[in-house]
Amino acid sequence: LAELLLAVISLAVAAVPEGLPAIISIILSLGVQSMARNHAIIRKLPTVETLGAMSVICSDKTGTLTMNEMTVKALVLANSHWRISGNSYEPKGEFHLESGQRDEALLNGFLQTVDICNESQLRQDTQGHWGIVGGPTEGALKVLAAKAGINSESVQVLSKLPFDSAYKYMAVSCLIDGKACLLLTGAPDVLLALCQQQQGENGAEALDRDYWNAAITTYASEGLRTVAAAWRWLPEGRQQIDHADLREGMMMLGLACMMDPPRPEAITAIRDCQQAGIRV
Numbered sequence: 001l002a003e004l005l006l007a008v009i010s011l012a013v014a015a016v017p018e019g020l021p022a023i024i025s026i027i028l029s030l031g032v033q034s035m036a037r038n039h040a041i042i043r044k045l046p047t048v049e050t051l052g053a054m055s056v057i058c059s060d061k062t063g064t065l066t067m068n069e070m071t072v073k074a075l076v077l078a079n080s081h082w083r084i085s086g087n088s089y090e091p092k093g094e095f096h097l098e099s100g101q102r103d104e105a106l107l108n109g110f111l112q113t114v115d116i117c118n119e120s121q122l123r124q125d126t127q128g129h130w131g132i133v134g135g136p137t138e139g140a141l142k143v144l145a146a147k148a149g150i151n152s153e154s155v156q157v158l159s160k161l162p163f164d165s166a167y168k169y170m171a172v173s174c175l176i177d178g179k180a181c182l183l184l185t186g187a188p189d190v191l192l193a194l195c196q197q198q199q200g201e202n203g204a205e206a207l208d209r210d211y212w213n214a215a216i217t218t219y220a221s222e223g224l225r226t227v228a229a230a231w232r233w234l235p236e237g238r239q240q241i242d243h244a245d246l247r248e249g250m251m252m253l254g255l256a257c258m259m260d261p262p263r264p265e266a267i268t269a270i271r272d273c274q275q276a277g278i279r280v
Contacts, residue, residue: 056279065270066260070140073224074098074257076215077106078200078208084147087261089130089139091122091146103201108150110254113229115145115152117172117183119162122146137227140258141185158239169194173234173241180234182241188216188228188255195230198252207252215255224257 017023031048035041042048062068069089075082080100086093095107120134122142132139145152156175163170169186184191192212197204216226232249234241270280 054278057273059280062260064263065266066262068136068260070136070258070260072140072144072256072258074219075107075110075144076212076219076226076255076257077103077110078198078205078211078252078254079103079106081215082107084144086147089122089132089143091130091143093147095148101201106199106201106253108148109199109231110229110256111145111148111150112152112155112176113183113231113253114141114185114227114256115150116155116157116174117170117185117229118142119170136260137258141227141256144256159241161241161243167243169246171241171246173239180236180238182232182234182245182250184230184246184250185227188212188226191228191230191250191252194246195250195252196248197250199231199254204251212252212255219255219257222257222259224259226255226257228255229253 025045028045028048031052032042032045035048035051042051059065067088069087071087071089072084075084075095077100080103081098083096083098084093085096118134118138118141120132120138120142122130122132122139124130130143132142134142158173158175158180160173161167161169161171163186167186168190169184171182171184173180173182175181184194192207192209195207198207198212199205212228219226230250230252232251234245273280
């Protein structure tokens with residue numbers, strides 16, 4: 001047994017060439033140089049081998065694969081569906097009627113609501129780049145209104161119910177044409193539960209829940225998230241509002257459907273990974 005053990009150890013040592021560690025280091029170093037030429041810095045040599053064996057990449061989405069700039073791509077009103085062009089926060093884009101009837105008054109009413117019931121600000125820096133101060137969802141609604149030329153800076157806001165994740169909505173009371181009204185934006189399911197009517201071309205109509213739920217499902221299947229808007233007039237002399245004021249008389253205005261557009265370079269990077277046999 002002792003002789004056999006010595007023979008096995010000798011054969012094991014002889015089977016590994018003396019230059020193997022050096023050869024491995026040289027090969028890995030060549031790999032590091034190749035990666036460096038492609039603008040990837042490798043700190044530890046064995047990492048090259050790990051990258052070479054990679055089969056799946058798990059990536060964060062927001063800000064990595066996408067621009068982290070929410071953009072409204074579609075609008076749903078009681079009598080029409082609209083598509084909006086343009087990306088990021090630059091207030092340039094066109095409104096295209098996809099189906100239904102063109103009703104400028106109803107469209108402008110929705111846009112004015114999401115512009116006033118909004119705590120974000122749209123700004124342009126000295127280099128000409130557009131950005132928002134505030135949340136990306138509210139910023140997308142502010143950009144949407146700016147694309148249509150809506151400017152509500154002169155509207156006097158009387159009181160606010162700030163957005164709260166417990167309620168999933170934000171409300172303001174303001175003066176429009178000298179009359180006090182209540183404007184509301186928030187999660188579609190919450191607003192549908194609060195509204196009994198919807199704003200149609202001829203005024204208040206009975207709320208068609210199936211219509212709105214079908215629209216939410218349709219645009220959700222396209223990867224778009226939706227924000228709803230509603231409104232009502234307030235009694236004369238009423239300025240302050242509370243949550244109880246939202247329980248009656250609210251009229252559904254419409255839905256804004258938005259997405260976080262993908263980075264152009266991310267599309268190319270994912271295509272390159274798939275061609276290399278790597279699943280993202």
